[in-house]
Amino acid sequence: MLSPIAIVLAAGKGTRMKSDLPKVLFPVCGRPMVEYVLEALAQVGVERMVVVNGYRGDLVRKMLGDWQGVEFVEQSPQLGTGHAVMMCRQVLEGYTDPILILTGDSPLVQPTSLKAMFTDFERSGAACLMGTAIKQNPAGLGRVVRDAAGNFQAIVEEKDATPGQLAVREVNMSYYLFDSRELWHALDQVRNENAQGEYYITDCPGILKAEGKDVRALAALAACETLSVNTVDELAEVEKELIKSRLSGPRTTDN
Numbered sequence: 001m002l003s004p005i006a007i008v009l010a011a012g013k014g015t016r017m018k019s020d021l022p023k024v025l026f027p028v029c030g031r032p033m034v035e036y037v038l039e040a041l042a043q044v045g046v047e048r049m050v051v052v053n054g055y056r057g058d059l060v061r062k063m064l065g066d067w068q069g070v071e072f073v074e075q076s077p078q079l080g081t082g083h084a085v086m087m088c089r090q091v092l093e094g095y096t097d098p099i100l101i102l103t104g105d106s107p108l109v110q111p112t113s114l115k116a117m118f119t120d121f122e123r124s125g126a127a128c129l130m131g132t133a134i135k136q137n138p139a140g141l142g143r144v145v146r147d148a149a150g151n152f153q154a155i156v157e158e159k160d161a162t163p164g165q166l167a168v169r170e171v172n173m174s175y176y177l178f179d180s181r182e183l184w185h186a187l188d189q190v191r192n193e194n195a196q197g198e199y200y201i202t203d204c205p206g207i208l209k210a211e212g213k214d215v216r217a218l219a220a221l222a223a224c225e226t227l228s229v230n231t232v233d234e235l236a237e238v239e240k241e242l243i244k245s246r247l248s249g250p251r252t253t254d255n
Helices: 033-043 057-064 081-086 111-124 180-187 203-210 232-248
Strands: 005-010 049-053 070-074 099-103 128-134 143-146 152-156 170-178 215-218
Touching: 005 033, 005 081, 033 049, 033 057, 033 099, 033 111, 049 057, 057 070, 081 180, 111 128, 111 170, 111 215, 128 180, 128 203, 152 203, 152 215, 170 180, 170 203, 180 203, 203 215
Parallel strands: 005 049, 005 099, 049 070, 128 215
Antiparallel strands: 099 170, 128 170, 143 152, 143 170
């Protein structure tokens, strides 16, 4: 079974949470939400996890310092998700195996979804594989556009989508598995020519696709993984879902 290194994006403040706490440290069922992400990674055999911290990074490092296999990279200033991954390049120098990228505010990440991504990536030898989900109400999320044969074409943000693309229910949830050499190659070409002046990891699949590389989208994510945490209300919804999943059984997978 494939066992890549993981980069966990955990630098954000979470402005809409109305608190001074780093977003990934907000408690879900009594634990910082990022711990559920680290736990899922450990369950599928990921032994090295690079946590990118930024806002109040000292607190993030203190809270997660005892986790086995976790190391930290600081992103300062915070210039987007692509920039966050760029900050990891030095500590991963010489590493040539696959790199999994997740966000630290995804406490409902399922080990079974990660396992499915690993299996497909290993079988296909893709340059990039995105774990996607089917969401009944995809409002606010980037749509995954495919061609007539069902192959990945692009991620289209909602504000840029045509009426036809807005009807697509397959969405990008920021689960990425990259061939490491292809990742750094794509990041070298990412530009910050946008309103925020930031570098986005979402540009990388399109860059590789335009070069004729094999970029795949696998709709492997469970419905619960489409729940985001940007507000206090959404946090309560995620907590409710986590309690429900605990009652139905542990989040486990075969290694």
